[in-house]
Structures are given as C-alpha cells and as structure tokens.
Amino acid sequence: MRPIGWVDPDDAKAALAEGAKAGSLYKAGGIDLIDRLKEGLQEPGGPPLQLVNLRRPALEKELGQLRQEKGALLLGPLLTLSRLAADEQVVRQARALALAAGQAATPQVRAAATLGGNLCQRPRCWYLRSDLFHCRRKGGQHCFAIPGEHEQHAVFDNEVCAVVHPSATGCALLALGARLHLRSAGGERTVAIDDFFVSSAQDPTRENVLRAGELISEVRVTARAHSGYEKIVQKQSFDWPLAEAAVALELEGREVREARVVLGHAAPTPLRAKKAEQFLLGRALDSASAAEAARLAVGGATPLARNAYKLPLLEAAVKRALLSAVEGA
C-alpha cells in the first residue's frame, strides 16, 4: 500500500487551501473514504494521496453548526447523522431528513458519518467496488451490471451505468428542495440540490458537480411542516435499501398545494417523480390519491432483466412516505 499524507487544518480556509492540492481528499467521518482507499478505488497511479482531516474541533464552528435563519435550517456538513436524527428542529422542520439520517446504517456508523460525507459518498455497486472490473464509472468501456448481476441496481437512467445513488440524506434533501453552498480555495457558489447530482447519461464517472477541492460548506433547508421518508430493506439494520422514497408537501387542509416526490435507490441519482408531483397538485391526499401518485412515480421505469421487483417496492415506499407526511394534518 502506498503512503497516504495527512493534514489537520485549523480553520476552513486552511482546509480549502490543502484541498486544492492535487491528490487531496477531504475526510470527514471517513466511513466511505476508508472503504474506497482499501478497495483501491481512489485513483491508483495518480498523485500521492493526502487526506485533509475535517473532523476537528477547530472546524466545528465553521462547518459543524445547526442554525436557524428566516424559516430555514442552515446545516453544517460536519453534523453527524445521529445529530440530525435527534435534533428537535430538524425533526419538526425537515422530518424527512431526520428520518433518513436516523435509519441509515447502524448507530455506530451514524455517530461518525456526516451530512457532507453522506451526500458525497460513492455508489456501492459491487462491480464499481471490485478492482477486478474496470467499469464505466471508473472510466472503462463497459457496465458489467447491465448484462450481469443487477438485482439491486437502477431501474431508471440505467442505459450507460446502472449504479444507484446510496445517499439517504440526498434523497430527503432533494424532496425538501435544499440549496447547497459550495466552497473552494478559488471561490464559492450556491447550487440547488436539483442541479447537484449528475445523471449517468450526463457523465457516468461522477455523481455530483463538485469540482476537485470543492467542499459542501452549508446545506440550507426551508422549513416544511409535512415531509416523510420511507425505505424498504431486506434486513432490519446495516443494509442498503432496496427502495426508498422521500416526499415534501405544502398543504392547505388536506389539499396539496406543492409536492416533491423523490425515489431513492432507483437511479444513479436521487430522482424526482414529476408525474406523481403534478398528479397530487390540488388533490386531497388520502390513501387512494397516494396510491395513484405512487403508481405514477414508477411509470416510465426501464428495469433490467432481474430487477423489476424493485418497482412494487418503490411504489410502496412512495405511498407510505406520502401518507406518513400528512399524519396529523
């Protein structure tokens, strides 16, 4: 194994300066990063690697805070999943995010994993994660999953590469319409989460628009009274979902004024189900309309030979997420 450098920056500016160097990788909770290093997924043959350790008390103030501002939650990328799951403000104003964070992985992982890391983790496709297969996501010529073992792979946007995006918080934040503030040594910008993830048709070698050295520095979530998240798993813990759904609704009584419905573990990105969203507008949300919206959400799917079973699971997840979002409304 080749040596890996390590730096402990004292503030965000120093972290971004180190992050700008070739071969630098940001390390927060280190959950996915350590796996990637072990799996040899991190640019073998590239410049010497250096880990920029963000998990430091000195950076908490700039990158690890949870604040309120004019009806919005401002979330630092270093907030842990367990903190997001338990925080009363998140539970009240961004319930889908609290649920997504609180059901991911295991308590031990959630205590270390961060929001920024969860959004930026790489897919868990077994071909991508195996050094035996030089697949399209690694810059190769083939997707091995499409003709091979793809039971857990994408049912949308799967012509080029059939990974599924692993981030539960990404799914919830897309439903909640979050905005991400990105910083690098060269400047800063804000992107809507709808523009953050990159589909495999656009570019199968990346999952998001982050440039080298760029860091998610803040996540802004407008408070929503009604949101929900559901996942369907084979095991009760420490398992990747087979299907997940997150929804956020603006209601007047029980009538839907605005809806965002997102499918997770369905495509190489968290995926808006726009037909379902349009269907819900102006309708009272009840079991029948939720079921119809869920049916529309999986319409147009392009399942592979052995993963069509995911469609009824996604449908069930959407229906449950919608109904849970209006409980008590």
Place this chain on the structure above:
Amino acid sequence: VLRVLAVHDCGRPINRLTVASQINGGVIQGISFALHEQRILDRHTGNMLNADLEHYRIAGARDIPVIESILIERYLGRSNVDASGIGEPATVPTAAAVANAVHHALGVRLREAPLTPARILAALGRLPGGAR
C-alpha cells in the same frame, strides 16, 4: 420472523444453559440462511461479487426473533452419558420452518432460499410484466 419455537432431542442435557445457547445460535443461522444469505457470482466471469459484510447479508441483532426452546428428554442409553449433539441440528429445520410460515401466510410455496422480496413478489405474481 417474530418468534421461533425450537423443539429438540439432544438426549440428556448436561448443561441446560449451553444447550439453549447452542439452539439460539443454530436458529439465528437458520433464519439467516432462510432470509438473507446468498453468494452472488458474476455470470460471465464467475467472480464473487459480494465477498464482504457490506453486500453479503447475514442476520444481525435486529433480525433476531424471540427464541424459545423445548428439550425432549428421551434417554435411550446410546452413549455413556446419554447425550447426543446439538448445534447444527438447530440450524437444519429452521429455514424450512420459515419457508413453511411464509407459505402459511401467503398461500404460495417458495422452493429456493433465501426468501428475498424479489422471489416473494415473483411467487405472488406481482412482478411487472416482461421480467422474470
């Protein structure tokens, strides 16, 4: 799986606590075999794709039901202490018992372990058309 009642004949139990513990372990592995464990090989190269605990599902703490065990104490004098083995025997019938419970609940037989959501939906005829 919510509850398992395991009835076993291991002759004379020499230490009841360790016998119960052996049965618990066997039942847990049986449930894991029934519901989760599956080695996935790439059909073109034969490489194992899930040779890690991230992708190879194995029953974890939250997948374990209430397990009760009853010992049939039949003493036949087949050995000097009249005890026979327990451990693997607790694994053997468990997966079949889970499959029987699924049959009882759904009315359809599944003949292949693990009993995954995909196989259950297929057995119920709930798969969207076209795919097997």
